[in-house]
Amino acid sequence: DKIEYTPVLASSALGGRTTTSTFVLEQPRCAFTTMQDRAIIWLVVAVPDAVPDFNNSVGPGTPERAFQGFPTNASAYMTLNTTLLNYPCPTSPGDITVLRVGSETSCAKDESRPTCNGPLPGPGPYRVKFLALEGSEPVAETAWSEPITLRTAQSSNLIPMTDGRHSAGMVALTSILSILFAILLAGLVAMLVFWGSDACGGSSTFSKPEAVTVQRYNTHHVYDQPAARL
Amino acid sequence: MAKSDDGIRILQGLLVFGNVVIAMCGIALTAECIFFVSDPHGLYPLLEATENDDIYAAAWIGIFVGFALFALSILGIVGVIQSSRTLLLVYIILMLITYAFEMASCITAATQRDFLTPNLFLKQMLEMYQKSETANNNDKWMTEGVTKTWDKLMLQNQCCGVQGPSDWQEYMSAFRHTHNDADFPWPRNCCVMDAQGSPVNLDGCKLGVPGYYNSNGCYDAISGPMNTQAWGVAWFGFAILCWTFCVLLGTMFYWSRIEY
Numbered sequence: 048d049k050i051e052y053t054p055v056l057a058s059s060a061l062g063g064r065t066t067t068s069t070f071v072l073e074q075p076r077c078a079f080t081t082m083q084d085r086a087i088i089w090l091v092v093a094v095p096d097a098v099p100d101f102n103n104s105v106g107p108g109t110p111e112r113a114f115q116g117f118p119t120n121a122s123a124y125m126t127l128n129t130t131l132l133n134y135p136c137p138t139s140p141g142d143i144t145v146l147r148v149g150s151e152t153s154c155a156k157d158e159s160r161p162t163c164n165g166p167l168p169g170p171g172p173y174r175v176k177f178l179a180l181e182g183s184e185p186v187a188e189t190a191w192s193e194p195i196t197l198r199t200a201q202s203s204n205l206i207p208m209t210d211g212r213h214s215a216g217m218v219a220l221t222s223i224l225s226i227l228f229a230i231l232l233a234g235l236v237a238m239l240v241f242w243g244s245d246a247c248g249g250s251s252t253f254s255k256p257e258a259v260t261v262q263r264y265n266t267h268h269v270y271d272q273p274a275a276r277l
Numbered sequence: 278m279a280k281s282d283d284g285i286r287i288l289q290g291l292l293v294f295g296n297v298v299i300a301m302c303g304i305a306l307t308a309e310c311i312f313f314v315s316d317p318h319g320l321y322p323l324l325e326a327t328e329n330d331d332i333y334a335a336a337w338i339g340i341f342v343g344f345a346l347f348a349l350s351i352l353g354i355v356g357v358i359q360s361s362r363t364l365l366l367v368y369i370i371l372m373l374i375t376y377a378f379e380m381a382s383c384i385t386a387a388t389q390r391d392f393l394t395p396n397l398f399l400k401q402m403l404e405m406y407q408k409s410e411t412a413n414n415n416d417k418w419m420t421e422g423v424t425k426t427w428d429k430l431m432l433q434n435q436c437c438g439v440q441g442p443s444d445w446q447e448y449m450s451a452f453r454h455t456h457n458d459a460d461f462p463w464p465r466n467c468c469v470m471d472a473q474g475s476p477v478n479l480d481g482c483k484l485g486v487p488g489y490y491n492s493n494g495c496y497d498a499i500s501g502p503m504n505t506q507a508w509g510v511a512w513f514g515f516a517i518l519c520w521t522f523c524v525l526l527g528t529m530f531y532w533s534r535i536e537y
Contacts, residue, residue, distance in 0.1 A: 062485025062492055066446055068458040071484060147484060152459050166459035200449045203403040206396050217387035220515055224380045227522045231373060234529045238369070241533065 052078035054175050054192040057145045067198050068166035069149030075177050076144055077136035079187060084131055086179045086186055092148065092167075093123030095174050095194055103178060103185040113161035118168065125178070126164045148175070170197040288531055292357045295524035300350040302517045307343030309509055310336040318502040319429060322422030326401055327393075332503065335386035335510050342379045346517070349375060353528065365532045372525055376518060383514040390507035395496050399439040399448075402427060407464070408451035427495075428466050436495035437467035442485070444494070467491050 057064055057071040064071050072090075079088065089107055105111050107125035114124040127146060138144055148164065155165035167173065172194035179187040313336040324330040349372050356364035406427050411417040431437055438444035445452065445463040452464060460483075468482035468490050476482050481489030 060487060062442055062487070062490060063462050063483055064485065066458050066462045069462070143481075143484075143486060145484065147480075149459050150483070152457055166457065198446050200447060200453065203400055203448045203450060206400045206403075206448070208396055208400065209394075212391065213388070214391050217384075217391060217511075220387050220511060221384050224383060224515065224518060227518065228376060228380060231376065231522060231525055234526060235369060235373060238366075238529055238533060 048187055050078055050177075050187055050189045052177075052189040054177060054189060056195060061145070063147075065195070065197050066149075067170065067200050068168075069147060070167070070173075070195055070197060072146045072148060072175065072192075074134050074144040074146055075189060076134050076138045078177070078189060079131055079134070079179060080136075082131055082179060082187060083181065086181045087128050087130060088134070088177055088179045089125045090127040090146065090148070090175060091123055091125050091178050092117070092173055092175050094118050095172060097122035098174050098191050103188060104183075106180075106183050108161050110161075113158070114163045114165050115156065115158050115161065124161070126162050128162060167197060170199045172196040285531075285534065288527065289357055292524065292527050292531060293354050295520070295527065296350040296353040296357070299353075299517070299521055299524060300347045302520070303343040303346030303350065305343070306346070306513060306517060307340050309513065310339035310343065313506045313510065314340065319426060320499060320502060322419070322426045323398065323401065323499065324503075326405060326419040326423050327397065329389065329392065331385045331389040332507055332510070335382040335389070336506065338378055338382040338385075339510055339514065342375055342382065342514075345371075345375045345378075346521075353524075357528070357531065360535050362532060362535050365528060365535075369525060369528060369532070372521065376521060376525075379514050379518055383511045383518070386507045386511040386514075390504065390511070393500065393503055395439055395500075398496065398499060399444060402439060403444070403448050403450040403452075406450065406452050407455060409455050428464075430495050430498060431464070431466040431491065432470065434495060434498040435469070435491045436493050436498060437463055437491040438494055439496050439499075440494040441492060442467055442490065463490070 052075055054075065055073050057073050061071055063069070075088070079086075091101075093101065101123065107128065110116060111121050112123060112125050113121050114126060117124045127148070134144075149166040151164040152166060154160035154163035157163065173196075174191045174194055176191045177189045178185055314333065321330070321333065324332065349368060352364065353368045353372070356368050401423065405420050405423040407424055408420045411420050442463040446458075452461075456464075462483055462485070465476065465482075468476035468479065469488065471477050476489075478486075478489045485492075
């Protein structure tokens with residue numbers, strides 16, 4: 048019989064809620080209330096086209112419901128079988144009650160494991176529901192979920208590489224330094240051009256501390272005297 | 278003339294003081310640039326892989342410019358005290374050459390800082406992290422550098438990806454080619470690790486449970502040190518150059534006033 052419960056994705060606080068090949072569902076806690084403990088609850092994952100004429104009696108493990116044939120040969124697969132004991136009600140607060148669909152990578156290509164919880168082959172969309180079987184008799188099922196679409200990875204070539212625009216600081220720094228350097232070069236040129244010419248000296252030049260001109264002048268004078276006496 | 282003598286004495290004093298400041302700034306610049314070149318945060322492989330490590334070139338130039346400023350300022354002090362035209366001319370010309378180099382260093386550091394955007398590192402991380410088929414030795418070297426640096430970054434800073442773990446989901450990457458999405462929605466180092474270096478809760482990490490994986494991005498951990506380095510080299514150099522400009526102008530004026 049039909050249970051008024053719709054499978055829903057886990058809370059968005061989980062970073063890995065949907066990835067490119069997995070998604071995380073909330074466990075159907077407190078949904079199967081009038082059930083025997085013997086029944087086995089399966090998760091059915093299907094493409095949306097298979098939902099209208101889905102046959103509950105087709106058992107898990109048949110080629111029509113094998114994960115390895117999904118979605119080409121099998122329009123739905125069944126996995127994550129467990130008993131009601133694993134979905135106790137009520138939930139203790141603080142528990143993370145989720146089911147990760149797509150986490151078993153070891154059996155994804157193993158044909159002998161048709162109920163493998165393998166990674167989803169594409170971004171979807173997919174619709175899921177929970178189906179309880181007793182033996183091979185369906186006894187209870189939930190509603191179908193809303194379509195679940197997984198993430199798609201874009202190529203890294205699409206990352207925009209806009210040229211780093213020049214910041215104002217860099218422009219200011221470059222222009223000020225260039226102007227200062229130009230002034231210094233002009234000053235150097237002015238220095239070299241007027242080297243030797245006292246035109247700019249005027250009356251404000253100063254003499255160096257050591258005055259060296261006096262001695263030579265005396266020597267010259269002394270040598271002149273003997274020549275004059277002869 | 279006593280007044281102009283006093284004026285010249287004051288100018289001499291100012292020039293000596295200016296040169297002392299330049300000497301100290303030169304040593305500070307050398308020390309700062311040596312600190313940057315030593316790469317305390319281990320981010321150099323990321324820059325090397327962008328094939329544009331101008332910030333490091335600017336720091337290297339800064340080391341030598343610092344030494345040159347120190348040596349030249351001593352020459353300047355000697356020249357000012359002795360009022361020697363030759364010494365001061367040599368001082369001015371060498372200082373101008375050093376000025377040009379330091380200018381190049383500042384402008385390079387400031388320009389390259391603008392080049393380092395989050396998208397640049399994102400693209401590099403996606404294309405190089407854990408890349409398995411490398412084209413040649415150079416490619417292999419850069420890939421290994423990027424991988425090791427990212428592993429260390431994510432471990433030490435408790436971060437994942439450039440903007441967050443969703444980087445690994447939103448884009449194709451070299452990592453994705455070798456690690457399937459179901460087992461590795463993001464690299465292992467994005468998980469919170471215990472003391473032995475293994476994830477505290479691997480399933481929690483894969484699910485993305487807050488507390489078991491690093492949900493913030495590493496961009497701040499990368500751009501923080503790089504900004505400090507770029508601005509440290511660029512703006513400190515700019516300050517030194519402004520001061521040197523004044524000292525050089527004063528020296529040129531002083532030189533033209535020396536009687537020869």
